[in-house]
Amino acid sequence: xxxxxxxxxxxxxxxxxxxxxxxxxxxxxxxxxxxxxxxxxxxxxxxxxxxxxxxxxxxxxxxxxxxxxxxxxxxxxxxxxxxxxxxxxxxxxxxxxxxxxxxxxxxxxxxxxxxxxxxxxxxxxxxxxxxxxxxxxxxxxxxxxxxxxxxxxxxxxxxxxxxxxxxxxxxxxxxxxxxxxxxxxxxxxxxxxxxxxxxxxxxxxxxxxxxxxxxxxxxxxxxxxxxxxxxxxxxxxxxxxxxxxxx
Numbered sequence: 001x002x003x004x005x006x007x008x009x010x011x012x013x014x015x016x017x018x019x020x021x022x023x024x025x026x027x028x029x030x031x032x033x034x035x036x037x038x039x040x041x042x043x044x045x046x047x048x049x050x051x052x053x054x055x056x057x058x059x060x061x062x063x064x065x066x067x068x069x070x071x072x073x074x075x076x077x078x079x080x081x082x083x084x085x086x087x088x089x090x091x092x093x094x095x096x097x098x099x100x101x102x103x104x105x106x107x108x109x110x111x112x113x114x115x116x117x118x119x120x121x122x123x124x125x126x127x128x129x130x131x132x133x134x135x136x137x138x139x140x141x142x143x144x145x146x147x148x149x150x151x152x153x154x155x156x157x158x159x160x161x162x163x164x165x166x167x168x169x170x171x172x173x174x175x176x177x178x179x180x181x182x183x184x185x186x187x188x189x190x191x192x193x194x195x196x197x198x199x200x201x202x203x204x205x206x207x208x209x210x211x212x213x214x215x216x217x218x219x220x221x222x223x224x225x226x227x228x229x230x231x232x233x234x235x236x237x238x239x240x241x242x243x244x245x246x247x
Contacts, residue, residue: 001044001045002042002043002044002045003019003037003042003043003044003045003070004037004040004041004042004043005017005019005037005041005043005072005074006041012041013037013039013040013041013042014037014041014074015037015038015039015040015041016036016037016074017036017037017041017043017072017073017074018034018035018036018071018072018073018074019034019035019036019037019043019070019071019072020033020034020070020071020072020073021033021034021045021070022069022070022071022191022192028192028197028200029069029191029192029200030192031192033045071188071189073185073188073189109121122197122201131227132227133171133216133225133227133228134209134212134213134216135167135170135171135209135213135216135217135220135225135228136171136227136228138167138205138206138208138209139164139167139168139170139171141205142160142163142164142167142168142202142205142206143164143167143168145160145163145164145198145201145202145205146160146161146163146164149198149199150196150198152195153193153194153195153199155190155193155194155199156193156194156195156198156199156202159186159190159193159194159199159202159203160198160199160202162182162186163183163186163187163190163202163203163205163206166179166180166182166183167183167206167209170183170217170220170221171220171228172228173220173221173222173223173224173225173228173229174223175220175221176221177221180210180217180221183206183210184206184207184210186203186206187203187204187206187207187210188203188207190202190203191203
């Protein structure tokens with residue numbers, strides 16, 4: 001199978017774009033094949049790089065990973081495509097992106113539906129954001145992942161720290177457009193890179209913040225969030241894990 005990557009503006013081929021074919025095994029993204037486009041913008045799929053499957057704890061035969069998405073990265077630009085979608089033009093892709101908030105609100109609460117939206121239920125606990133600023137909440141949760149990860153995987157140890165730093169800067173009104181571009185890129189390329197689901201959970205937070213709350217993100221880029229200007233965000237339960245008492 002061959003892929004071609006071209007520029008949206010003039011359809012010129014894009015050389016050196018990183019293309020990754022990903023599947024899902026045991027609720028985690030795994031790489032089936034990856035490579036870079038040549039001078040003509042082409043890349044051929046050679047699935048020999050698929051991650052090896054492991055037997056389950058019950059000794060069952062491992063299941064082949066299900067093809068789930070294509071990821072194309074060039075510099076700070078990231079495109080994620082679901083191969084099962086019927087999208088054929090950029091206009092259709094933009095229309096789908098704009099319709100996504102409604103899609104999320106209408107989604108049924110089950111693992112498969114949330115997985116199809118690029119998210120997950122985790123342990124099944126759900127909290128509603130009411131008067132809290134979504135940017136501040138995301139920054140608080142990412143700071144938790146940065147603080148509490150096991151420190152065993154370099155991609156997780158460094159990745160959660162980097163995402164938490166950008167989210168904190170965004171909350172404080174000092175982040176730049178370049179910071180946001182890096183956060184969006186990390187929310188895609190870091191998925192599936194950890195030994196457990198911690199890093200995936202952190203990338204879901206970053207991706208959800210950018211995709212579902214674009215207006216609030218822009219307000220923070222403009223340092224115009226009145227809620228966060230009142231002072232440092234103090235997470236209330238259930239976002240905090242331990243009670244902090246004055247000395």
